[in-house]
Amino acid sequence: MRFLNLASALLVIGGLAACAPAPQASQDSPEIAAASTAWLEALNAGDVEGIVATYTADARILPPNAEIAVGPDAVRAVFGGMIDAGLGGGIETVEIRAAGDIGYHVGRFTLETADGTTVDQGKFIETWRQIDGEWKISNDMFGSDLPAMAPVGTTLAITHEVEDADRWLAAWQGEGSRHELFAEHGAPHVRVFQSSGNPNLIELLVDVEDMEAFQAFLDSPAGARAKAEDGVKSETMVVFAEVR
Numbered sequence: 001m002r003f004l005n006l007a008s009a010l011l012v013i014g015g016l017a018a019c020a021p022a023p024q025a026s027q028d029s030p031e032i033a034a035a036s037t038a039w040l041e042a043l044n045a046g047d048v049e050g051i052v053a054t055y056t057a058d059a060r061i062l063p064p065n066a067e068i069a070v071g072p073d074a075v076r077a078v079f080g081g082m083i084d085a086g087l088g089g090g091i092e093t094v095e096i097r098a099a100g101d102i103g104y105h106v107g108r109f110t111l112e113t114a115d116g117t118t119v120d121q122g123k124f125i126e127t128w129r130q131i132d133g134e135w136k137i138s139n140d141m142f143g144s145d146l147p148a149m150a151p152v153g154t155t156l157a158i159t160h161e162v163e164d165a166d167r168w169l170a171a172w173q174g175e176g177s178r179h180e181l182f183a184e185h186g187a188p189h190v191r192v193f194q195s196s197g198n199p200n201l202i203e204l205l206v207d208v209e210d211m212e213a214f215q216a217f218l219d220s221p222a223g224a225r226a227k228a229e230d231g232v233k234s235e236t237m238v239v240f241a242e243v244r
Contacts, residue, residue, distance in 0.1 A: 186210030
């Protein structure tokens with residue numbers, strides 16, 4: 001009787017398995033391709049809200065040299081910083097596939113100034129979700145193909161958000177300012193810019209003479225303390241190295 005019950009159970013399980021729907025095979029997705037084109041058009045048009053609209057409300061942004069950031073404000077900070085720096089670019093798709101309501105996009109990117117000068121190039125991978133019939137980016141990870149350490153004697157463009165613009169700007173003025181601190185650690189010349197549309201969005205152009213010393217300072221407890229005192233939002237920081 002036990003063997004009979006076991007055989008019956010196996011037949012039932014086998015029947016359920018046979019009735020279960022097979023996993024959907026992935027296929028090329030022209031819909032995700034079209035949404036990616038809309039993302040790029042928004043970047044090149046300087047339309048940060050158009051970029052935000054292509055992401056889910058809980059999207060994760062995984063930029064190089066920074067922590068994971070989540071949500072619309074993270075999207076605005078990262079890509080708004082690029083727009084405010086006068087950057088646009090292009091993408092080259094390697095593969096776009098979707099299965100059901102999940103998809104992915106793998107490709108290469110370039111970042112360029114308004115005159116067409118390439119300032120960065122690299123690769124990206126995005127995951128996409130279909131929500132209410134629309135495809136949106138749920139995770140966006142990208143990284144540069146350029147060397148991680150910029151060469152000695154170069155210029156860095158650094159964008160980031162701060163908690164309080166007045167507090168941050170005060171740290172760069174007068175005796176004992178951040179200008180002096182940077183000069184002590186290999187970066188003698190810093191120019192400070194503030195977004196007209198978002199006062200808490202800052203850009204620095206940093207002339208670095210000793211990259212090893214400057215990087216060591218940024219990674220040190222003293223560097224972390226300075227960022228905390230000035231209210232720098234580290235997760236929004238994006239660094240561009242001059243290409244020569």
